[in-house]
Amino acid sequence: GNHELVLSDTTWHATIHGPIIANDLLQGEEYDARLEMPGWNNIDFNDAQWSKVKQMPVSVRNLSPQTNPNICIHESIRPASAHLNENGNVIIDMGQNMSGWLSVKLKAKTGVPIKIRYAERLAATGDSLDILSLYGARQTDIYIPANDGTFNWEPKFTIHGFRYVEISGLDYLPNTSDFIGQVVSDRMNNVGSFNSSDALLNRLYRNAWWGIRSNYRGMPLGCPQRADYGGSMVYRGAGCIGESFLFDNALLYNKWEQDIYDLQRIDGAISDISPSEYPTYSGKVIGQATYFYVAEMLYRQYGDKNAILRYYSSMKRYLRYVMSTEMNNFIIVKDKFGDPAVPSGSVYKVNAKDISCKTDDAIISSSIYYDLLQKMIYFARVLDKDGDVTYYRTLASKMKSYFNREFFHASEGFYGNNTATANILSLQLGLVPKGAEKRVFRNIVKNINGEKDHICTGLVGLQHLMRVLTEGGKEDLAYQIAKNITYPSWGYMVEHDATSFWESWSADSIKMQTASMNHVSLIGDLLIWYYEDLAGIKCASNAVGFKRLLMRPYFPKGLDYVNASYRSIYG
Numbered sequence: 001g002n003h004e005l006v007l008s009d010t011t012w013h014a015t016i017h018g019p020i021i022a023n024d025l026l027q028g029e030e031y032d033a034r035l036e037m038p039g040w041n042n043i044d045f046n047d048a049q050w051s052k053v054k055q056m057p058v059s060v061r062n063l064s065p066q067t068n069p070n071i072c073i074h075e076s077i078r079p080a081s082a083h084l085n086e087n088g089n090v091i092i093d094m095g096q097n098m099s100g101w102l103s104v105k106l107k108a109k110t111g112v113p114i115k116i117r118y119a120e121r122l123a124a125t126g127d128s129l130d131i132l133s134l135y136g137a138r139q140t141d142i143y144i145p146a147n148d149g150t151f152n153w154e155p156k157f158t159i160h161g162f163r164y165v166e167i168s169g170l171d172y173l174p175n176t177s178d179f180i181g182q183v184v185s186d187r188m189n190n191v192g193s194f195n196s197s198d199a200l201l202n203r204l205y206r207n208a209w210w211g212i213r214s215n216y217r218g219m220p221l222g223c224p225q226r227a228d229y230g231g232s233m234v235y236r237g238a239g240c241i242g243e244s245f246l247f248d249n250a251l252l253y254n255k256w257e258q259d260i261y262d263l264q265r266i267d268g269a270i271s272d273i274s275p276s277e278y279p280t281y282s283g284k285v286i287g288q289a290t291y292f293y294v295a296e297m298l299y300r301q302y303g304d305k306n307a308i309l310r311y312y313s314s315m316k317r318y319l320r321y322v323m324s325t326e327m328n329n330f331i332i333v334k335d336k337f338g339d340p341a342v343p344s345g346s347v348y349k350v351n352a353k354d355i356s357c358k359t360d361d362a363i364i365s366s367s368i369y370y371d372l373l374q375k376m377i378y379f380a381r382v383l384d385k386d387g388d389v390t391y392y393r394t395l396a397s398k399m400k401s402y403f404n405r406e407f408f409h410a411s412e413g414f415y416g417n418n419t420a421t422a423n424i425l426s427l428q429l430g431l432v433p434k435g436a437e438k439r440v441f442r443n444i445v446k447n448i449n450g451e452k453d454h455i456c457t458g459l460v461g462l463q464h465l466m467r468v469l470t471e472g473g474k475e476d477l478a479y480q481i482a483k484n485i486t487y488p489s490w491g492y493m494v495e496h497d498a499t500s501f502w503e504s505w506s507a508d509s510i511k512m513q514t515a516s517m518n519h520v521s522l523i524g525d526l527l528i529w530y531y532e533d534l535a536g537i538k539c540a541s542n543a544v545g546f547k548r549l550l551m552r553p554y555f556p557k558g559l560d561y562v563n564a565s566y567r568s569i570y571g
């Protein structure tokens with residue numbers, strides 16, 4: 001029944017002369033075993049030579065407790081292979097792109113450093129690491145042995161994104177059993193399963209599962225290996241929903257909503273990356289919209305309206321900020337983010353000199369802003385703010401009118417310059433005038449057919465692609481897209497030995513060596529399509545948390561069965 005308060009104060013001692021001589025989350029850890037101090041963590045250790053600690057000022061505005069569990073080791077895997085290259089270094093292939101580190105059992109000589117470097121891919125020769133996708137992150141651990149002989153070691157204060165490892169400082173080839181890959185990410189339960197008669201669909205599910213888990217690290221990352229570390233906003237609009245069918249990610253995303261709020265400026269602007277040591281406020285609506293989408297996901301999927309309650313006023317400030325700084329006649333004119341990652345072999349390639357191949361920035365940002373107004377109407381109803389419902393409904397009606405006046409070609413049934421993304425966003429987000437939906441949908445299908453039934457959107461259009469096609473009665477076309485193995489497609493990645501999703505459709509090419517091989521942006525709405533449309537596991541529109549289930553599976557020709565499960569808060 002007793003309580004004792006243990007405070008860290010200036011009576012504590014510290015030393016910089018321990019064996020961990022350097023560590024960094026991304027750069028790596030350096031350990032000199034010759035500096036080990038046996039018993040340093042025991043009560044009878046003599047720390048007389050240690051220095052007193054200094055008291056530092058607190059610069060944080062508000063301190064709040066961590067709401068989600070710590071990251072942890074989820075499983076341990078053995079390498080698929082190991083060989084010596086021409087320089088005598090050991091090259092290890094884990095067989096899986098992952099997030100974590102390597103635990104080693106090696107023979108070494110006193111004082112001879114063992115250098116362990118991690119990367120996502122090998123150079124073209126297969127005998128050295130290709131480090132261009134690291135963006136400057138060293139991702140290197142160094143161990144200096146204290147004695148001749150065998151040692152066991154793994155780092156404690158760093159995490160790497162990798163599939164391949166290069167080890168220098170050895171004079172022999174170890175066995176693969178001498179290495180253990182520690183797979184690390186946030187602690188959360190698996191809540192979903194998916195299996196089907198199509199081996200490629202199953203492989204894509206596995207790749208998505210590994211990629212998502214690799215990019216959960218106290219925040220949802222874009223990729224786990226780069227020096228530009230932080231919670232990137234752009235990829236999680238549809239991503240957070242699809243991910244919730246695999247992992248119980250409610251605590252993580254609630255925490256991330258707080259991160260986004262913490263970096264919001266007084267004028268309402270939201271940082272492109274949250275959390276971030278150096279926040280930027282570019283006004284990219286597709287990224288900042290994730291703030292709203294996550295709040296809706298938490299309520300729809302988990303029945304958790306905490307984010308709506310806490311950040312509703314913050315969201316209102318953001319909408320006012322965009323309206324006052326980027327909008328003209330209800331059209332956003334300053335947001336130039338576009339639709340990145342359009343397949344480079346497509347007629348819609350993003351770098352085409354022909355401007356007709358590029359989706360109008362104003363269509364993308366304005367349609368998404370319109371969708372945010374719909375979210376605010378929904379949130380206002382949840383919070384019983386009838387006045388706000390009326391305000392946002394009126395604003396949305398005006399914006400829809402101006403949007404169609406500016407971009408809709410009624411006689412032909414398409415938006416802007418008739419790209420797939422322009423039509424998909426307009427249709428899926430509710431901007432198409434009543435009675436014109438079928439004409440717009442026909443143009444979407446025509447766009448895709450013109451690309452031989454392959455993906456022809458960037459990551460913005462990809463967040464709605466599979467559901468738009470399926471709900472429009474083209475589930476067979478959606479399935480064809482999912483099972484393609486020629487470029488550009490998800491199957492093309494698998495055919496080229498991908499064990500997670502890439503950042504670019506052509507990340508395997510020499511020209512795209514900076515592209516990550518473990519990214520989540522190109523998953524799009526694939527996982528949502530798996531669960532809601534193929535398996536028929538979808539929360540009814542008049543319920544939250546799956547208290548009522550809308551089971552309406554679609555049956556593409558050639559797909560014999562789907563066996564899926566999801567553990568909701570109602571079971």
